[in-house]
Amino acid sequence: MPVGVPVEQFTASSAAHVRLVLLHDREGKVLAVLPAAGLLDLNSLCQLAGRELQPVKAEDALRFFGQPALRTEAGQNQLLSLPMLVDTHCPASAWHCLEPHSGWHFTLERRPEHDRVQVGAFALPAQAPQQSVGISDTAMISRAVERFTGLRVQQRLDDLLGLxxxxxxxxxxxxxxxxxxxxxxxxxxxxxxxxxxxxxxxxxxxxxxxxxxxxxxxxxxxxxxxxxxxxxxxxxxGVAMGKVLQLPEDIPRGSIYHWDQAIYTATLCEKLAIKAQLEERPRPGLAYLAGLLHNFGYLVLGYLFPPYFSRLSRYIEANPHLEQQQVEQEVLHVTREQIGGWLLENWKLPDEVAMAVRYQQVPDEAGEYSAYAKLLYLASRLLRAEGLSDGPRVPVPENLLQQLELDPEQVRQAVEEVKAQAESLAQISRLFDSRT
Structure with a gap:
């Protein structure tokens, strides 16, 4: 979500904050309204509407909600005359409406009531990034494989997956x-x-x-x-990994090319590792590799669950305010971080890399390798703000730079260097795609 409302507004405690999602099918457009922090459950929404709806592309939503006419009362009335699906958890009184792609927001005194408004349950509470809860990643991956493929896991998981x-x-x-x-x-x-x-x-x-x-x-x-x-x-x-697994076909529309994100993240992680003043400074080479492979589990998800990957992509499009692994947990019951960390560990890559990839969303859980996970966490958030990585714009925790002993001005310069080098870095990233 490189433009739009900062994600913290979508986690507001106020019940009046609602999120607008524009969807469509062959019959036309539909406007969905749900609590701002909720996860839009596309299956429940389509059952409620009796239609096969999917979210419009991010650029189409940006163009639609960016129309000057929507800043007028007449334009807002026309928008609210669309067929509407309203989640049961939305208040009946005033709404503060937010649209994530455009950043457009406005206040509505009361919920619209006309014959094209349907009320039903299609929003789920968004869960926080998953942390260790006493069950191994191997067990969680096994359960997901069994659930979505019908295969019984009776042998070593890595043999079964056929990677x-x-x-x-x-x-x-x-x-x-x-x-x-x-x-x-x-x-x-x-x-x-x-x-x-x-x-x-x-x-x-x-x-x-x-x-x-x-x-x-x-x-x-x-x-x-x-x-x-x-x-x-x-x-x-990186090239070897790219040849092992092809990029999935039906990815979220408008997303940044996978290997571009990988090499941007790797380059920034390396620069930050060099600048960190920790007593046990992260090794820049391992920080680079962790950044390069930080999203590799995403490719594995596409390989393991191809029939469900399109569905996952639509869910990610419909919930741009959420971390992608939160959506994956809801749809597939396993995340890219779990699969990526597990696979890199099984392929005997350095523990610093495997643990950083696994715990990049919850860095403190990486234990002695938390500095590498924190570098990944930081680099990802900084790149999102510049439109060089996918995911919601979230503020960097104030104490994270202190924990890594990084000077804010040096961090800013490192980000600017990656932005300036983006075109040259993208040329290198094409070497990682097995289709080229």
Whole structure:
């Protein structure tokens, strides 16, 4: 939600705050009204209306609610003459109406009453980001798989899921990434043995973003002089992950390209890790990798639950004020963070990365790796505010910069650097898509 009402207004305690959602089907537009903080349950709403409604695209909602005529009483009366679905939890008295995409809001003295208003229950209370409650992620993933695929989990979960494995060279890369004593001399032979990886490394080193002086003439030159050990390993792992799973087809409309978000987040996490003044400073290379893979569980959701992924996308579109994992918990009963953290742990990636991905929404639960999770949390929120990452605009907790010992001005400069480099970074991100 890069524009619109700040998300804190949608968690207001006032019962008078209601949210407007514009939906449509072949018959035309419908206006849904529900408590501002609630989750719109599309199944219940469609049953109430007897229609197959879906939310309009974010850009269409922005254009519709941005019309100057809606700032007039006549325009508001025309809007409220649309067929309306009103949740039973909305008050009968005055409403303070909010529309998240455009930021438009106005006060209505009383609830509209005309023959095209239907009242029914289609809003659910939005749950806070899930925290550890005594049940393992493996068990929760197993239950979700059983529920949505009809498969009984009678063997190792990773065998059942049928996820494609990593190549031999990628297993070697993972082992090097996990070995704190590994260096360039260990990495170069692994790269040379994989022709595809060799070509990619040469391509990265020659890209305008890294602006290497002179011509890059060899793998050694690319790794030692231009890219460095950490970056080659991290980019190689990102490419490997991109080849394991394709991007889902029916993603939320208007969302930012998955790998663009990944590399923006990785770059900002690395910059923030370098600037953090903690006694045990996060390793920039691992912070970069955590950022690169922070949303990988989303790809796995698309792989595991393709029949339900379109439904999930529509729910995310209908509830732009909520964290996406809150919607996933409601629709699929498992979140991208749970699946992503579990998978990275099973693939033997460093604990710092797996734990940061798993607990990026609740960083304090990451224990000794909480600094990495906090960097992810911070980078994601900062990028959302700039329209470079998906999700609601939420304020950064005041004490988070203090906990990471980050100077606010340095943080602002890091964000500005990523914004300035966004186009060049996006060129690199295309290497991660298995379809390219």
């Amino acid at each position: 494609p494995g990593l190549s031999e060279s990628m297993h070697n890369i993972v082992r090097l990434r996990s070995n704190p004593d590994a260096g360039v001399d260990d990495l170069v032979p692994v790269v040379k043995r994989d022709p595809s990886l060799s070509a990619q490394v040469m391509g990265w080193a020659s890209s305008p973003y890294y602006a290497a002086p002179g011509k890059v003439r060899s793998i050694e030159d690319a790794v030692i002089r231009v890219l460095g050990f950490d970056l080659v390993i991290n980019l190689a792992l």
